[in-house]
Amino acid sequence: SIAPAANFLRNTIERDLAAGAYAGRRWGGSPGDAAHHAAGEIDPAKIRTRFPPEPNGYLHIGHAKSICLNFGLARDFGGICHMRFDDTNPEKEDQEYVDSILDAVHWLGFDWKADGKEQLFYASSYFDFMYRAAETLIERGFAYVDQQSAEEMRTNRGTLTEAGKDSPWRNRPAAESLALFREMRAGRHPEGSMVLRAKIDMASPNINLRDPAIYRIRFAEHHSTGNAWCIYPMYTFAHPIEDALERITHSICTLEFEDQRPFYDWLLEHLRDAGLLADPLPKQYEFARLNLSYIITSKRKLKQLVDEKIVDGWDDPRMPTIVGLRRRGYTPESLQMLAERTGASKHNSWIDYSVLEGCLREDLEAKAPRAMVALDPLKLKLTNWAELFGADHSEPCSAPAHPHHPEFGERSFNLTPEIWIEREDFEEVPPKGFRRLFPGNKARLKYGYIIECTGCEKDGDGRVTAVLATIIPDTKSGTPGADSIKVKGVITWVSVAEAIAAEVRLYDRLFCEEQPDAGGRDFLEALNPDSKRIITAYLEPGLATAKPDQRFQFERHGYFVADREDSAPGKPVFNLAVGLRDSRKA
Ligand code: ATP
Ligand code: MG
Numbered sequence: 001s002i003a004p005a006a007n008f009l010r011n012t013i014e015r016d017l018a019a020g021a022y023a024g025r026r027w028g029g030s031p032g033d034a035a036h037h038a039a040g041e042i043d044p045a046k047i048r049t050r051f052p053p054e055p056n057g058y059l060h061i062g063h064a065k066s067i068c069l070n071f072g073l074a075r076d077f078g079g080i081c082h083m084r085f086d087d088t089n090p091e092k093e094d095q096e097y098v099d100s101i102l103d104a105v106h107w108l109g110f111d112w113k114a115d116g117k118e119q120l121f122y123a124s125s126y127f128d129f130m131y132r133a134a135e136t137l138i139e140r141g142f143a144y145v146d147q148q149s150a151e152e153m154r155t156n157r158g159t160l161t162e163a164g165k166d167s168p169w170r171n172r173p174a175a176e177s178l179a180l181f182r183e184m185r186a187g188r189h190p191e192g193s194m195v196l197r198a199k200i201d202m203a204s205p206n207i208n209l210r211d212p213a214i215y216r217i218r219f220a221e222h223h224s225t226g227n228a229w230c231i232y233p234m235y236t237f238a239h240p241i242e243d244a245l246e247r248i249t250h251s252i253c254t255l256e257f258e259d260q261r262p263f264y265d266w267l268l269e270h271l272r273d274a275g276l277l278a279d280p281l282p283k284q285y286e287f288a289r290l291n292l293s294y295i296i297t298s299k300r301k302l303k304q305l306v307d308e309k310i311v312d313g314w315d316d317p318r319m320p321t322i323v324g325l326r327r328r329g330y331t332p333e334s335l336q337m338l339a340e341r342t343g344a345s346k347h348n349s350w351i352d353y354s355v356l357e358g359c360l361r362e363d364l365e366a367k368a369p370r371a372m373v374a375l376d377p378l379k380l381k382l383t384n385w386a387e388l389f390g391a392d393h394s395e396p397c398s399a400p401a402h403p404h405h406p407e408f409g410e411r412s413f414n415l416t417p418e419i420w421i422e423r424e425d426f427e428e429v430p431p432k433g434f435r436r437l438f439p440g441n442k443a444r445l446k447y448g449y450i451i452e453c454t455g456c457e458k459d460g461d462g463r464v465t466a467v468l469a470t471i472i473p474d475t476k477s478g479t480p481g482a483d484s485i486k487v488k489g490v491i492t493w494v495s496v497a498e499a500i501a502a503e504v505r506l507y508d509r510l511f512c513e514e515q516p517d518a519g520g521r522d523f524l525e526a527l528n529p530d531s532k533r534i535i536t537a538y539l540e541p542g543l544a545t546a547k548p549d550q551r552f553q554f555e556r557h558g559y560f561v562a563d564r565e566d567s568a569p570g571k572p573v574f575n576l577a578v579g580l581r582d583s584r585k586a
């Protein structure tokens, strides 16, 4: 297996811990703040990270990477990872998403219980502190209420090559801004009529420092604070404060936020200087997001796939959502493996989808019990059966549930005079090098006898309807005669009398293009028309009792999972998780 990839965050944390960077930490905020005691006593030797999703949708594979990174670093360095809902945006958030996110994090194998308490936080519980921080900035001359229109503000912000222009409200007295801000809070001004802006530098080469908006008016009900507020903090203002109040040491985010770091530091330093926060302050570190080929991760576009019924819901096994991957048969360990292997880097790159598939294969190879199936069944008649064994005989066969794990036990099934084989295992006129069944050739029925093909039956259109073969006596697997004849082909099979017919869903990639939504292309044009094929297959009888979510290797085909929604004992439904090899490799 491949060693974990380079992860610059590990080096940073090791250095910080060695330098005792967090010694003497106290809580941010002042006594009585909701946040003040939120995370329990501080242990200066511990790092704190956080996973801070907005509860406005289902998580995807990119979030899985962030979860593994943040919770994984905390675990590996004896620290704590906070589970935090960044719920400062009232309109799009919902309890349904909160629940599904918690479920996803748990399923991935992580827990926010640490030091005997739930390290579970909601940014909205800091609204009082954030409001006070905003008033403090105004009082100290570092924020003002701006009454320009959104359009004017945009224009006056300037461009990369052109400095911004001061708002006519920029130098209004602090007392006037304070009074207006309080009126904003009291609901006396309509949405869009004014915003609170930090007062930094309209000529800064970093546009994010050109007086960013920090509070806006929104008459919207919030999923947890209800109608208590009609002004809401902007993400760039809220997030550093959340980190500081929770005494996060390493605030890890994706590279797009690199240009926000100066504001992150500016804000926290000003609040510290005002006595609202204490050193050491959290630091932001940016890493390259996970970009996987052949998928899209934009919430808007994923929603479009669901709304337009191109997929069967958020948990469709073709979706890159965590619920979709889970239903497809992905294991938490395979997603953790992907996160380890892709490391943490400062440079954006694309990871081929086959890397993810390889992780699942590697995980399931050791874990998944084996079973035989016929996905594209063709009947084979053993014509000397009655003569050899008597017409009513069933020949018991057994096989290890896993070739390298005897502790998985044995599977047993019967060989009977009619069996299902794969259609591709018979050729009336064999192509060069074909080793399986053709008239005159011998091959082994896996875990059974060597047989010799004698011909076939056809329908009126010339299509083969059954293969005919004879058993060669005394060649059964596991008996002394097994090796008396050398054959090159091995055939998987199930008994016609005892196989169970089941629905099997053969999934493939949802998109045919490596970057389905690159360069403004309509991603719907890149859809793979054959991403889902439903077949009825014949399965080894033991699979009848498969439990939902149970994974198997269907010998020579790939890994399949009993569908967690539709599979029932006695009536299993299987999803293809991943084939045995990467069929796309040259
Ligand atoms: P949207 O898709 O709506 O922009 P988001 O990606 O911003 O959503 P959040 O809920 O804000 O979603 O993200 C939670 C965390 O997951 C953030 O810390 C974010 O940086 C991280 N994250 C999101 N996508 C990826 C990705 N592709 N790779 C690594 N981390 C990611
Ligand atoms: Mg976001």
Ligand code: MG
Residues within 6 Å of the ligand: none
């Ligand atoms: Mg995003």
